Amino acid sequence: MRAHRALWLAIPAVLLGASLSAGPAHADPIGGTGWTLAFSDEFSGTAVDTAKWNYRTDVKAYSAQRPENVSVADGLLNINLKQETYAGKSFTGGGLVSKQSLRYGYYETRAKINDGVGWHSAFWLMSGDGSTTLSPTARTEIDGFEIDSTSSPAALATNHSGVHTWKGNGSAASYNPGSTYNTGLDLRQWHVYGIDWAETSVKFYVDGVLKYTAPYTPSQWTHDYLNIWLTTIGYGTSPNPAFLPSAVQFDYIRYWQKDYYVDNDGPAAYGYSETGTWYDSTLTGWTYASPTRYAACGSAGNTATWRPNLRSAGTYQVYVYTLVYANSDANARYDIAGSTTYVNGTTGSSGWVSLGSFTLPAGTSTAVKLTSSGTGCARADAVKFVQV
Template identity: 60%
Template sequence: MRYPHHRRLLAGAVLLGTGLGALTAVATPPAPVMANPPSSAYTLVFSDEFNGTAVDTTKWHYRTDVKANSAQRPENVSVAGGYLNVHHRKESYAGKSYTAGGVVSKTTFRYGYYESRLRVTDGAGWHGAFWLQAGDGSTTYPAEQRTEIDIFENDSVNPTGTTQNVHLWAGSGVKAAPSKNGWYGPAGFDVRQWHTYGVDWSETSVKFYVDGQLTRTTSYLPSENTHDYVAMWLTSIGYGALPDDSKLPSSTQFDWVRYWLKDAYVDNDGPAAYGYTESGSWLNSTLSGWTVDSTTRYAGCSVAGATATWRPNLRAAGTYEVFYHNIVQSNGDPAARLTVVHSSGTTPTTVNGRSGSTGWVSLGQYHFGAGTAGYARLTGSGGGCARADAVKFVRR
């Protein structure tokens, strides 16, 4: 990688917005430094430096919807000069008078730190964004949309700042709850200049960064809406004010995009289900899991020996605390055995699924090597229904 490491700075004049619909303002601009994840516990697992001569279509879908004032075309996206260039053109296509475009990652992600260095075009009429949401670029309202995080979003008629939003969707463009909106626009800030924008999404919060400084924090709990798997969108479309034809053609540019992972979640559903396996008889449960609408499973309630295994692909060796999401029910297994296999051996723990409260149960802290050698395994005792949802490995 071509980037140096720098110490993160917390802007002294930052106001942190945590409420629904809160707007955030910052009094002084951040220092124009390259950025990194919040700590060394994060490991880079995805990047595109855009140093080639064409879009890497093994990594990216093209944005191809028709929305607002433009139609989005693959022909409007190029890689040249070390940048991903999203071109804006005045041309008739698909019933629109303007065209633009963008790319959407084929790999989906959840918690971690996302970052891109970018600048937007000069002239009114364009909506540049670096954002997270499910989908493949064919529509911004897919049925599976739940979480949307706008790391950078700007209408070019006002180049003085960016929104920093979290939207809660129920799918197909239907809102599940009010948005958590913020604005970053200190005196002298100009989105037409190069800046680095990042977000650290965790199970409990979303933290926004600009040029290495924390600029906004908002709470976002798994009980509020589904924390689903999201793609990275690097896009620009015609939106709001009509484009200024005198500035065309033009482009929004992305220097690079990167994603770092800290903690590993293995669930019984979603893309991370590659690390989840079962033996014995298991059935789908009507009980929701650790985040809204997360599916769960249960084993035969009077048969001992059914197992569920959560095997993460840890990107870095280190100490991790292991948590099992325990779903407590009156017919739950009161003596389910949770076994953690780690670098130093095997550690069993008994978890009561019949009394107490539903939630994360710590199985202890252990050292794990990088890769897939370590895991947690649930074994039903036969004294009740053993339930399988998710296990998380939290880097310490």
């Protein structure tokens, strides 16, 4: 279903940006202002909140993953690690995968890794529901921490953070920046891990200290919506039964958002609408395989509107992605907050064009409206609101 063919107000709150599961307010996580807690689980109940989470249930390497191994008690998520025969494996692990998929922002968890040999624990982001490691929709994987447990305390200070790209169905792509580093910490103790994911970089933190920055320039596999994974599986070497049963624990998971993207397709199309006559274009937009739209060429008065759901009031730099093409609109009009900007889509190169800086209220009252001039074909893709 195309979002521009339905009333955007009918889109579920999970895609609008209204929190599906926001918890209590927390301070801005990594400095600056404008961060709003948009998803969280403090694991304060007595059972997994299945409205928020799927279980990881795949079979991989040395273990099968079981929902029975995952529990919530005393304010903690526990992933129990066992020696038992199940689904053709001699060991079982488990984990949770968020039902809500998210994009740019700051993700944080506090975790305590198990002692013992043969387990791979991770706090990571990738499209999927936990039934398989790599779903057909998997394009971007962001690893906040990947820790392989061994009986060596020195090895249990080692973490890997980075980005992997995929072509779907487990076929790897070529862009995979990452770093394996000694944290100088005993990761069997409690530590805080953060992922600051933006359009051009991913920054990785341990206990508030920046450990690695992965370049994240626009490419053919980036910018999709991802689920949060908190998981442990038998991997690398066969688990040592002498250390079992054991458990990996998570204290909380939190996601803050600051910037907002509204597209003409996919989950980010929650606030997109059109009037007049529009068609699908063969021109790709700001991200891989992103379809774009164009108004009837030579016809004035067609409109496309992008309306974000801003979680907080503030000052935002607003950009529209302009598609430059020989027959694009040479005088496309953009209106926002009483300001008008005209953009010539026939010269220069495609990319983000600033419409200016605006003080905007929280909620859905703000809109960017494109109106075709009739001189060529007005083209619509995406608008972003970057809080400054």
